[in-house]
Amino acid sequence: MKNQVPIAEGLFSWPSPNPALLGSRCKNCGIAAFPAAESCMACSGQDVEIEELPRKGTLWTWTVQQFMPKPPYHSNETPQTFKPYGVGYLELPGGVRVEGRLTESDPEKLRIGMEMDVIFDTYRTEENGDEVISFFFKPTQA
Amino acid sequence: MDVAIVGIGIHPFGRTPARSGLQQGAFAARDALKDAGVEWRDMQFAFGGSASSGNADALGNELGLTGIPFINVANGCATGGSSLISAYNAIKSGEHDIGLVAGFDKHDRGAFDADPASLGIGRWYGEVGMMMTTQFFAMKIQKYMDDYGISKDTLAKVSEKAFINGSLNPNAWRRQPIEVEEIANSMMINDPLTKYMFCSPAEGGVALILCRGDKARQYVDKPIYLKSAVLKSRRYGSFEVFAPSQALEQVDGPTVDAAKAAFEMAGVGPGDMDVLQLQDTESGAEVMHMAENGFCEHGEQEHLIQSKATYIDGSMPINTDGGCLANGEPIGASGLRQVYENVLQLRGDAGEHQVPGDPKLGYTHVYGAPGISAVTILQR
Numbered sequence: 001m002k003n004q005v006p007i008a009e010g011l012f013s014w015p016s017p018n019p020a021l022l023g024s025r026c027k028n029c030g031i032a033a034f035p036a037a038e039s040c041m042a043c044s045g046q047d048v049e050i051e052e053l054p055r056k057g058t059l060w061t062w063t064v065q066q067f068m069p070k071p072p073y074h075s076n077e078t079p080q081t082f083k084p085y086g087v088g089y090l091e092l093p094g095g096v097r098v099e100g101r102l103t104e105s106d107p108e109k110l111r112i113g114m115e116m117d118v119i120f121d122t123y124r125t126e127e128n129g130d131e132v133i134s135f136f137f138k139p140t141q142a
Numbered sequence: 143m144d145v146a147i148v149g150i151g152i153h154p155f156g157r158t159p160a161r162s163g164l165q166q167g168a169f170a171a172r173d174a175l176k177d178a179g180v181e182w183r184d185m186q187f188a189f190g191g192s193a194s195s196g197n198a199d200a201l202g203n204e205l206g207l208t209g210i211p212f213i214n215v216a217n218g219c220a221t222g223g224s225s226l227i228s229a230y231n232a233i234k235s236g237e238h239d240i241g242l243v244a245g246f247d248k249h250d251r252g253a254f255d256a257d258p259a260s261l262g263i264g265r266w267y268g269e270v271g272m273m274m275t276t277q278f279f280a281m282k283i284q285k286y287m288d289d290y291g292i293s294k295d296t297l298a299k300v301s302e303k304a305f306i307n308g309s310l311n312p313n314a315w316r317r318q319p320i321e322v323e324e325i326a327n328s329m330m331i332n333d334p335l336t337k338y339m340f341c342s343p344a345e346g347g348v349a350l351i352l353c354r355g356d357k358a359r360q361y362v363d364k365p366i367y368l369k370s371a372v373l374k375s376r377r378y379g380s381f382e383v384f385a386p387s388q389a390l391e392q393v394d395g396p397t398v399d400a401a402k403a404a405f406e407m408a409g410v411g412p413g414d415m416d417v418l419q420l421q422d423t424e425s426g427a428e429v430m431h432m433a434e435n436g437f438c439e440h441g442e443q444e445h446l447i448q449s450k451a452t453y454i455d456g457s458m459p460i461n462t463d464g465g466c467l468a469n470g471e472p473i474g475a476s477g478l479r480q481v482y483e484n485v486l487q488l489r490g491d492a493g494e495h496q497v498p499g500d501p502k503l504g505y506t507h508v509y510g511a512p513g514i515s516a517v518t519i520l521q522r
C-alpha cells in the first residue's frame with residue numbers, strides 16, 4: 001500500500017477509519033472556525049477546543065476555476081492536462097461554512113442548496129510516491 | 143479644518159514598456175505639482191504606495207531629495223485610499239499645510255499571485271487552487287444573483303458600459319467599445335464571470351496635492367474639498383476574499399461600514415451624490431457595491447443597469463472613466479485614479495466623459511483583500 005500523507009497537519013483527522021475536517025470551537029462564545037485556530041476571531045477568546053466538523057452539508061455558493069492557477073498551485077497537472085475544477089463553500093450545520101474543491105466541475109450540475117458529502121482523496125502524488133490526501137465536497141448520491 | 147485637493151496628476155494607464163512603475167509615479171507627481179502651480183520643494187510631507195514597483199519614497203530620487211517625511215503605505219487594493227486618508231489626517235490635525243499623495247504600479251500580465259503565508263493562511267490553501275481573488279468575486283456574485291435575481295446579461299452590460307466610458311477617456315487603457323454579446327461569450331474564467339467581465343493587472347500612476355482648506359484658493363480657482371475619507375476592515379461574519387471558512391451568521395461587510403461612516407462624516411446621503419466611482423474589479427463587484435454603498439436596494443441593480451441609469455448621462459453615473467474594467471488595475475494607483483476622476487468631474491474638466499448638470503458631490507469606493515474598504519466624498 002502506498003504511503004498516504006495529509007496535505008497539511010491538523011486540517012482533518014488522518015489516518016482515521018472515519019476522517020473528518022477538524023475545526024476549533026470557542027468555549028466562550030461557541031463560534032467554530034476552520035482550520036482550527038488558537039484564538040477566536042469572533043470574541044478574541046483563547047480558550048478553544050478542537051472538534052470534528054460534520055461530514056455533510058449544503059452548498060452555499062460555488063464557481064468553476066476554468067484556467068490553471070500559477071504557483072503556489074501544486075497538483076500533478078500540466079497546462080496541457082489541466083481540467084477545470086469546482087470550488088464552493090459548504091455550510092456544515094452547527095459548524096462553519098468551509099471552502100473546498102468540488103468533485104463536480106460541470107456548472108449545469110451545480111446549484112446553490114444542494115447536499116454534499118465531505119470526502120478525503122488523493123490530490124497529487126509526490127516524486128517519492130507519497131499520495132497527498134486532501135478534502136473534497138462531493139454531491140450526495142440520491 | 144477642511145482639506146482640499148488643489149492638484150491632480152496622472153500617468154496614462156495600460157502598458158508603457160518604456161517607463162518603470164516609479165517613473166510613471168514621478169510623471170504623475172510632476173503633473174499634479176504643475177496642476178497646483180507648486181514645486182516639489184513646497185511639499186511638507188508625502189504618503190505613497192506601490193505593490194510591485196518598489197517603495198514609493200524612491201520618488202525622492204526622481205523628484206529631488208528635500209528631507210520631508212515620506213511614508214510608504216501598503217494596504218492591498220486600498221493602498222491609494224489609505225495614503226489619501228493618512229494625508230487627510232496629517233492636514234486636518236494641523237500638523238502640515240500641504241503635501242503629496244502618490245500611487246503607482248506596473249504588474250505582469252495574468253492574475254495576481256498571492257502568497258497564503260502573507261495572510262496567515264496555510265500553504266495547502268494555495269496548493270489546492272483556492273488562493274484566487276477571482277474565485278471569491280465569482281462565488282459572491284453567484285450567491286448574490288441567486289438571492290436577488292440579477293441576470294447574466296446585466297453582468298455583461300456593466301462591462302459594456304465600462305468600455306464605452308473607457309473609449310471616451312484619453313487616459314484609459316481599453317479604449318474600444320465591446321459588444322455585449324462578445325462580452326457574454328468571451329472565455330469563461332470563473333462561472334458566471336467571463337474574461338471581459340474581469341479587470342486585468344496593469345500599469346499607471348496617480349498623484350494628488352492636498353492642502354488646508356483655508357489656503358486652497360492661493361493655489362487654484364476651483365478647489366475640491368475632501369468631505370470624508372474613511373477606511374474600514376472586516377468584522378467577524380462578513381464574507382471576504384481568502385477565507386478558508388466563514389461564519390454561519392453573516393454581518394455587513396467593510397464597504398457597508400465605510401459608506402455609512404463616510405456619509406455621516408460629510409453630513410450628506412447617497413441621494414446627494416452626483417457621480418460615483420465604485421470598485422469594479424469585475425462586473426459583479428460593481429453590481430453588489432451599488433447596494434452595499436447605499437445607492438439602491440439589493441436587487442434594484444437589475445433595472446438600473448438595464449435602463450442605463452449608470453451611464454454618464456444617467457441618473458446614477460458610475461465609473462465614468464471606465465473604472466478598473468477599462469483602466470486595468472495598477473494596485474497602488476487604482477484608488478487614487480477614482481479620486482482623480484471625481485476631481486475632474488467636479489471641476490467640469492472631464493471632457494467627453496463629463497457628467498452633465500454641473501456635478502457638486504462625488505463618491506469613491508475601493509475594496510481589497512483580505513476585507514478592507516476605503517470611501518471618499520468630494521465636494522466642489
Ligand SMILES: [Zn+2]
Binds near residue numbers: 026031041043044
Ligand atoms: Zn469566541
